[in-house]
Amino acid sequence: MDDYATWYDVLYNGVLVGSAALCMVQAATRRRERVAWSFMGLALALWAGGDIYWTVAFTDVAEPPYPSLADALWLGFLPAAYVAVVLLVRQRMPHLDARLWLDGVIAALTTGAVSAAVVFGAVQASTGGDTAAVATNLAYPLGDMVLIAI
Numbered sequence: 001m002d003d004y005a006t007w008y009d010v011l012y013n014g015v016l017v018g019s020a021a022l023c024m025v026q027a028a029t030r031r032r033e034r035v036a037w038s039f040m041g042l043a044l045a046l047w048a049g050g051d052i053y054w055t056v057a058f059t060d061v062a063e064p065p066y067p068s069l070a071d072a073l074w075l076g077f078l079p080a081a082y083v084a085v086v087l088l089v090r091q092r093m094p095h096l097d098a099r100l101w102l103d104g105v106i107a108a109l110t111t112g113a114v115s116a117a118v119v120f121g122a123v124q125a126s127t128g129g130d131t132a133a134v135a136t137n138l139a140y141p142l143g144d145m146v147l148i149a150i
Contacts, residue, residue, distance in 0.1 A: 035087055
């Protein structure tokens with residue numbers, strides 16, 4: 001691996017670790033939102049862990065295993081981020097009226113429809129391999145769509 005790629009990886013992974021650390025600082029300093037910021041810090045730490053593992057274990061591997069521990073860490077980001085976003089919204093907007101709930105339901109259903117119509121079919125058609133590989137390939141875009149819906 002050349003020097004540019006090494007520095008790029010160090011910088012990129014450093015930004016992710018720094019982001020997780022900043023969220024943990026927020027968790028330590030914000031009493032009302034401590035749990036929400038802790039979950040966001042956990043989410044970013046999982047993402048950073050996946051990238052660091054991938055960088056260390058598979059940078060020079062021609063055909064890395066799929067799915068791997070990195071995929072588990074990257075996908076672990078999503079549930080922790082869901083919880084963090086819901087808790088932050090709940091803390092900052094404790095009384096949502098019916099119009100906002102309806103907007104949220106419409107956005108979630110629209111996201112689900114787009115996922116089902118476009119993403120699911122495209123990923124399923126282009127993915128081959130065993131069940132774990134197909135499930136992992138579907139989990140990334142569908143998990144992102146759920147996060148956008150939330």
